[in-house]
Structure formats: C-alpha cells, structure tokens
Amino acid sequence: MSRARERLTEERKSFRRDKPFGFVAKPEQRADGSTNMMLWKCLVPGKENTAWQGGSYPVTIRFTEDYPAVPPQCSLPPGFLHPNVYPEGNICLSILNPDGWRPSITLKQMLLGIQELLDDPNNGDAAQNEAYELYEYNKTKYRLKVRQQALRYPPPQ
Template sequence: MSSIARGRITQERKRWRKDHPPGFFARPETNDGVQNLMKWKCHIPGRKDTIWEGGYYPIGMEFPEDYPQKPPKCRFPANFYHPNVYPSGTVCLSILNEDEGWVPSINIKQILQGIQDLLTDPNPNSPAQTEAYVDYTKNLKEYESKVKKQVDKFPPPF
C-alpha cells in the first residue's frame, strides 16, 4: 500500500473520530482483528424532513492505492433504489469521478455528506439506473413510495 495513501487515510480517520456529522458512521473494516485502512464500512442517515428520513444506509468505501490522487469507490448494497446509483450499488457522483469533480483535498466527511445530499437531491442529468430515473422524472409518487419502502429496509441500528 502506498505510504501516501496510508498516511492520508490515517490522518482522516483521526479527524473523523474527533469531528463527524451526527448519525454518520465510518471506520475501516476489520478482519480477524486486523484493520484494513483501504476498505471502510460506513452508514449515512437519511436527512430529516425528507422521504429518506428514518433510514440508515450502509455504504462501503474502497480506497485505491493512489489515493488521494484518485477517489475512493463508494457502494451501497446491490440494487439500491436511487437514480444515481448503479445496479451494482456504485454511487455516480461528480466528486467521486476523477474526470469530473474529484480533487485530492476532498475528505471522507465531504464524500459522505455529498452522498447524503445526493440521496435527497438526485441528479437527473447523470442517471445510473433506469427504474429509479424513470420514476423520479416521470412518476414522482411512485418514486417516493419506493424510497419509503427502502427506508423500512434500512432502519437505524439503535
């Protein structure tokens, strides 16, 4: 693993532990007591007063060896219902695309808050899955109904 990537992720982990948004969770995965700094388990709370409220959405974050020059890949569970999430669960967001909005100064906190923003404010100009995109753009009531079912699928753990 790149020492630059390891150093940056370690620094961000310390910063996250001291200052992270309420309700968010992010930490390196652990296998047999060994932390893997390159793979994180995260949860994003649905924003209050939106159709996403009440859900606590799991997302994996995988850092490349050349992080922070390249962004991490962020994935919800497969078939997560959202116009900007591919069927594989991969998030389609400009700040996670090295050819669009990624800059090395973006940190884990900004990434997770950006994904939370995307949940409540999808980008119809960058669809990643057909069903959610069509519902969001042509049948908002159906879209909201399906989101509310998804909220029930991902309750808070407490």
C-alpha cells in the same frame, strides 16, 4: 506506511473528532483482528424531512494505494433504488468521479455529498432506468419506494 494509508489514518482521526450526527465511518476489521484501512464500512443517515429520513444507508468505500490522487470507489448495496446508483451499487457523484475529484476532498465531505445526493439526484446523469423513470415521471411512487427502502435500513441501536 504508504501515503494513502497515512492520509486515511489522518482522515479517521479527523472524522472521530468532527463526526456529523448519525454518520458512521470505520475501516474494516479483518477476521484476525487487524484493520484494513483500504476498505471502510459507513452509514449515511437520510436527511430529516425527506423520504429518506429514518434510514441509515450502508456505504462501502474502497480506497487504492493511489489515494488521495485518485478518488475511492463508493457503493451502496446492489439493487439500491436511486437514479445515481448503478444496479451493482456504485455511486455516480461528481466529486467521486476522476474529472470532479480533488485530493483535498475529505471522508466527511464524501459522506455528506452522498447524503445530499440521496434526496437531490442528478437525473441528467442517471445510472439506472427504474429509478430515473420513477423520479422523472411519477415522484409520488418514487417517494413511496424510497420510504419502503428506508425501512430496510434502520439506524443502528
């Protein structure tokens, strides 16, 4: 087993033991029933008392064999409205960038960081123009669009 897969196996065990409320993180199940440890399907709940509350946002995490030396790629669905999410869905978050990445960062920390970023974007490092302009110049309209987006991603039943 590669170092990346060993680490991801440990991450999976750790996440199961100490899972934050409302979060989901599971490796992909292939059609043949095997587990793909290099591709994870996750759900990040919106924080209470924010415009994001009530949504359960699908995050895909792609790991490479270089993990944990190299950060994984984390993404939301294409077209996701957020200043730090590129139009194709890639998330721009300092702890996930090569310059800010540390091999000690855990899956739980990544997901909590994404949850924090939802309501506290870094508009100085915008990845999409529409969300940047709304957040910067019309927060009321931005929050309304976020609420509409939250309705498209209801929590699992």
